[in-house]
Amino acid sequence: MTQKVAVLGTGKIGEALLSGMIRAGWTPADLLVTTRRQERAEELHTRYGVTPVTNPEAAKIADTLILTVKPQDMGTLLDELAPHVPADRLVVSGAAGITTAYFEERLAPGTPVIRVMTNTPALVDEAMSVISAGTHATADHLAHTEEIFGAVGKTLRVPESQQDACTALSGSGPAYFFYLVEAMTDAGILLGLPRDKAHDLIVQSAIGAATMLRDSGEHPVKLRENVTSPAGTTINAIRELENHGVRAALIAALEAARDRSRALASGNN
Numbered sequence: 001m002t003q004k005v006a007v008l009g010t011g012k013i014g015e016a017l018l019s020g021m022i023r024a025g026w027t028p029a030d031l032l033v034t035t036r037r038q039e040r041a042e043e044l045h046t047r048y049g050v051t052p053v054t055n056p057e058a059a060k061i062a063d064t065l066i067l068t069v070k071p072q073d074m075g076t077l078l079d080e081l082a083p084h085v086p087a088d089r090l091v092v093s094g095a096a097g098i099t100t101a102y103f104e105e106r107l108a109p110g111t112p113v114i115r116v117m118t119n120t121p122a123l124v125d126e127a128m129s130v131i132s133a134g135t136h137a138t139a140d141h142l143a144h145t146e147e148i149f150g151a152v153g154k155t156l157r158v159p160e161s162q163q164d165a166c167t168a169l170s171g172s173g174p175a176y177f178f179y180l181v182e183a184m185t186d187a188g189i190l191l192g193l194p195r196d197k198a199h200d201l202i203v204q205s206a207i208g209a210a211t212m213l214r215d216s217g218e219h220p221v222k223l224r225e226n227v228t229s230p231a232g233t234t235i236n237a238i239r240e241l242e243n244h245g246v247r248a249a250l251i252a253a254l255e256a257a258r259d260r261s262r263a264l265a266s267g268n269n
């Protein structure tokens with residue numbers, strides 16, 4: 001039987017997922033989208049050949065409903081959606097913070113719910129998506145969700161108690177790397193390099209470092225030590241990073257992101 005999947009609230013993350021599923025071979029006719037604005041619905045239809053529907057129509061037609069609205073919009077979406085969702089639909093939330101229990105309290109008893117935190121590298125099929133089952137989700141539901149998110153990168157099952165931490169690490173993670181590239185490019189300007197050259201040098205260094213981290217199997221400390229020559233240049237930079245508390249700042253930053261994910265759990269703030 002053909003499985004129909006609906007992405008409800010197809011913004012940045014919803015579109016990244018949808019486009020990846022199509023690249024991975026899903027048939028556009030089996031994919032439904034909902035949007036808040038008509039022009040956005042038309043844009044998605046033109047771009048991918050997917051079918052725009054209303055939220056209640058999605059609940060009726062699709063086997064799997066993937067909810068990718070902002071956490072603050074989830075309450076309104078559920079108020080509209082919940083009366084139309086038969087208990088055999090799989091409901092997948094892609095929203096930060098909101099717990100599977102939040103959905104289970106508002107949907108028909110027994111409705112399977114799965115919580116996923118992906119990230120924007122889904123756009124280039126390099127996402128990291130962490131997946132947790134709610135009370136009624138089965139092994140088949142988890143496998144189906146892995147198949148969907150596997151279209152845009154890696155997946156990992158985690159206990160739901162770790163979702164807020166994962167949101168801080170990998171959900172928001174790409175932003176920290178973009179921020180670092182931005183700051184290091186500014187340093188290049190300070191050192192007299194043209195911006196475009198500084199950008200290229202930093203981006204290629206980031207790609208090289210990320211590839212080594214993924215492929216070498218070496219610990220990051222070992223990889224960094226290999227760059228850090230005695231009485232050389234790198235150790236002078238490392239000393240400044242330590243003097244400015246960059247490691248402590250990163251730890252505090254991710255803790256703040258984790259705390260914000262927890263605070264979003266009510267879904268309406």
Ligand SMILES: NC(=O)C1=CN([C@@H]2O[C@H](COP(=O)(O)OP(=O)(O)OC[C@H]3O[C@@H](n4cnc5c(N)ncnc54)[C@H](OP(=O)(O)O)[C@@H]3O)[C@@H](O)[C@H]2O)C=CC1
Nearest residue numbers: 009011012013034035036068069070071073095096118119
């Ligand atoms: N951005 C990121 O890096 C990541 C985001 N997430 C999570 O993904 C979710 C989406 O984030 P993101 O894609 O950035 O946000 P976007 O604002 O780009 O996407 C959400 C979309 O939902 C639409 N929408 C809101 N309410 C409704 C509704 N009732 N019916 C139909 N459509 C609706 C919005 O419409 P309109 O355009 O009119 O506002 C918008 O297009 C969030 O919950 C976030 O926590 C997870 C991982 C990473």
Ligand SMILES: O=C(O)[C@@H]1CCC=N1
Nearest residue numbers: 096167170171172173
């Ligand atoms: O900033 C946010 O809330 C979303 C969730 C993870 C990444 N972006």
